[in-house]
Amino acid sequence: MSFGGVVLENIVDKVFLVTGGAAGIGAGVVRELLLENARYVAFLDIAEREGLILESELYTKFGALKAKFIKCDISNESEFADAYKQVFNKYRRIDVVINNAVVLSADDSDYKRIVDVNLTATISSTLKALDYMGIDKGGIGGTVVNVSSLLALTPKPHLPVYASTKIAVLQFSNSIGAELFYSKSKVRVLTVCFGPTDTAILQKPSISNFDKHFTQSLASRAPVRQRVKSAAYGMLQVINNGVSGSTWMIANDKSPVDISENISGGFNVMSCGIENN
Ligand SMILES: NC(=O)C1=CN([C@@H]2O[C@H](COP(=O)(O)OP(=O)(O)OC[C@H]3O[C@@H](n4cnc5c(N)ncnc54)[C@H](O)[C@@H]3O)[C@@H](O)[C@H]2O)C=CC1
Numbered sequence: 001m002s003f004g005g006v007v008l009e010n011i012v013d014k015v016f017l018v019t020g021g022a023a024g025i026g027a028g029v030v031r032e033l034l035l036e037n038a039r040y041v042a043f044l045d046i047a048e049r050e051g052l053i054l055e056s057e058l059y060t061k062f063g064a065l066k067a068k069f070i071k072c073d074i075s076n077e078s079e080f081a082d083a084y085k086q087v088f089n090k091y092r093r094i095d096v097v098i099n100n101a102v103v104l105s106a107d108d109s110d111y112k113r114i115v116d117v118n119l120t121a122t123i124s125s126t127l128k129a130l131d132y133m134g135i136d137k138g139g140i141g142g143t144v145v146n147v148s149s150l151l152a153l154t155p156k157p158h159l160p161v162y163a164s165t166k167i168a169v170l171q172f173s174n175s176i177g178a179e180l181f182y183s184k185s186k187v188r189v190l191t192v193c194f195g196p197t198d199t200a201i202l203q204k205p206s207i208s209n210f211d212k213h214f215t216q217s218l219a220s221r222a223p224v225r226q227r228v229k230s231a232a233y234g235m236l237q238v239i240n241n242g243v244s245g246s247t248w249m250i251a252n253d254k255s256p257v258d259i260s261e262n263i264s265g266g267f268n269v270m271s272c273g274i275e276n277n
């Protein structure tokens with residue numbers, strides 16, 4: 001029941017809902033949560049095969065009552081609402097929601113789907129979580145973590161639609177996580193920006209998909225990636241320690257860094273010369 005010797009109070013015995021939990025960083029987070037004695041982890045994904053394989057791995061390691069795969073397309077409002085209901089009904093509580101699922105596409109015509117999954121579903125999920133967990137709505141408080149990216153913070157012309165969804169997730173989460181909201185709901189809203197991490201979206205064929213405008217520049221500069229385990233450990237540390245409205249960078253296999261002041265400093269620079277009302 002310890003993480004480097006420290007008991008993670010915001011993990012132990014808590015009920016979790018994780019989107020995009022069947023593969024990549026999401027699956028890593030699901031595994032770490034159970035290792036750190038979460039009470040119950042429900043993970044939602046469209047990838048049925050991967051979801052069922054992970055569920056069976058978790059049953060073997062942790063027993064049948066600790067984890068559940070729910071096949072759910074989070075861009076489908078009624079499926080998503082049903083999944084929330086299912087998780088809540090199990091223990092009459094949800095303590096932590098991790099909005100992690102992602103769509104990346106090289107095809108410009110996919111922009112609606114990228115926005116629907118990466119941004120709209122994150123907003124919709126955060127609002128649902130506030131309804132279930134907010135003390136102003138009869139809940140007991142809790143935590144929402146929304147996943148952004150290093151690419152939200154770097155002025156590169158690559159992946160304009162994907163990067164836009166990630167900066168929007170950051171602004172939305174910082175705003176709804178502000179003291180004004182937190183003081184009423186007692187639901188912390190945190191943002192995690194991952195640096196390059198070794199998952200399917202950074203595999204060479206995937207990166208090559210994005211090269212059509214950049215003549216192989218991305219594939220040839222494929223970045224050094226951190227391990228999924230480091231990203232997942234980092235996520236647990238942020239859930240344990242983060243203050244509502246804060247933003248964290250998890251990169252290079254290092255411990256999470258609180259970059260909230262960089263973010264607000266950046267906004268101060270951008271709004272220079274504009275009178276503050
Ligand atoms: N891997 C990396 O280098 C980085 C990842 N991130 C962020 O980390 C998060 C996790 O990314 P990865 O694990 O790398 O991605 P991944 O592609 O390995 O996993 C994403 C999961 O989301 C699921 N998903 C996609 N659409 C869905 C839908 N409509 N409903 C439910 N599930 C759906 C997929 O089936 C997949 O299992 C994402 O938010 C991504 O933007 C941020 C920066 C770097």
Ligand SMILES: CCCCCC(=O)/C=C/C=C\C/C=C\C/C=C\CCCC(=O)O
Pocket residue numbers: 104148149150151156158194195196197201202206207210218221222223
């Ligand atoms: C295929 C891109 C997946 C994006 C995943 C993500 O959110 C963050 C990744 C972080 C680092 C970069 C990874 C891939 C390359 C994309 C743009 C990098 C720009 C390279 C450069 O010109 O410096």
